[in-house]
Amino acid sequence: MIEIQNLVKIYESGKQKVKGVQDVSLTINDGEIFGIVGYSGAGKSTLLRCINMLEWPTSGNVKIDGVDLTSLSRQELRRARQKIGMIFQHFHLVRSKTVFDNVAFALKAAGKSKQEIRNKVDDLLEMVGLQDKRDAYPSQLSGGQKQRVGIARALANDPNVLLCDEATSALDPGTTRQILLLLKKINQELGITIVLITHEMGVVKEICDRIAVMQDGKIIECGEVYELFARPEEPLTRSFIDSVLQLELPEHLVKNRRGTLVRLQYRGEAASDTVISDMLQSFRVKGNIIHGKIEYIQNKPLGILVLELIGDESEVKRAIDFMHERTGGLEVIEHAA
């Protein structure tokens, strides 16, 4: 478990003080994939880098499994870091070393024997699918392959935590997906807690369990991915979510409509309910589906359906009431015709 308490990081360059992180408290549970999103300069990297003390907090503390990292000696910290892997947007491999030696470096740092190193590196390269690139140099690898080397290096000492700073931001969509699948596999098979920064909500949707949204060095919203997608409270969170869900109704669809527009937001199991057909059977209204989108987040459907209800005013109202009642968790949003 990672416990971050009242973390503050202020950068001082000369007389100028830049606030990187302002009073963040956060608990990340064992075995979860935790996402941190936010616009550039929000303090995501700063927060992440405080978790392995690459950045020394100005105040507050970071505990991993109960051990306060800010209280450790240099040597103890080095040992603690061996159990906290980290991967980077630009991979940061040693250019003059082969794939094998890049991964072996981490094991050497932990004082492993030559034999142990050889066996472990081979296992790691197999896990990330790079056995055949063992003796290649980083310049001979694609971005995705470089990130796999980065992952192998980060996992070399069997860490409990893996920190990912925009690990897929330099990759194309296909490669991004492969790397995400690999991270997911690592999380599930090895039980490693993953903390990842991203500005792509697609990444969050794909693999995260919980997310924190950051702005100006603070966490403004934090929760289960599905809950946040379904009921974002902060405008910033909503704008991030809209970037993948596109729940906004195109303007031209709203104009020149005869009937009443109803927006149903689907959440969870309710999506498979038969509410619409029941409504159409019970009331003298005609339903016209105008727009719809369903996204699956952690295998749970989330989406919208925009219906145009045409009929007697009172009948439409009753139909809407019916849907309100029947759907419980569903939201019915009326649009002026």
Added chain:
Amino acid sequence: MLLDRLAELVPELNQAFLETMYMVSISLAVAIMGGLPLGILLFVTDRGLFLENPVVKSAAGFVVNMVRSVPFIILLVALLPFTRWLTGTTIGPTAASVSLSIAAIPFFARIVESSLREIDRGVIEAAISVGASPWMIIKDVLLPDARPGIIHGITITTISLVGYSAMAGIVGGGGIGDLAIRFGYYRYDNTIMITTVVILICLVQLIQFLGDRIARLTDKR
């Protein structure tokens, strides 16, 4: 005849050449032994690096700049007492090697420092994040990645030493420069003057060629 004159000079030239090589080799060896650790020290104690230490950084930087700001010819003279103490004499190639070495250490140290600066800070951070010790980072990350730059630095230092060693001739340091001054300058012997210049040109070209070759062979990037 020009050729006859040259043939006469062969033994002299030969000795001068060997003396130059001797001075350059000694001072290059000392420059590497002293300048490499000093260059690494200058780099790793810098702001934001893993052995950040403003006091050590500015002290080392000050000494390096001080030695580098003294013109070589003055350094040569100023170091005469030290040279005498160390080698028992102030003339000859061994004595000249002392001041050449002292001048070359900070020169090479700065080159090492700037080749280390070329390394992406992120790579160093990645090494820190796997829990590597400072010594491991220096040995397994900094030096391998800076190797081509350091080899270029050795080439540049060697060439500078060839030039400076010729200057050491002024105070009787021996070597090609000494020859050029004794015959070419004091006796207006143009044949010697031109021959020594040609030898120096060839020597520098050869060093540059070898240096580039080695740098390319060791560059794995």
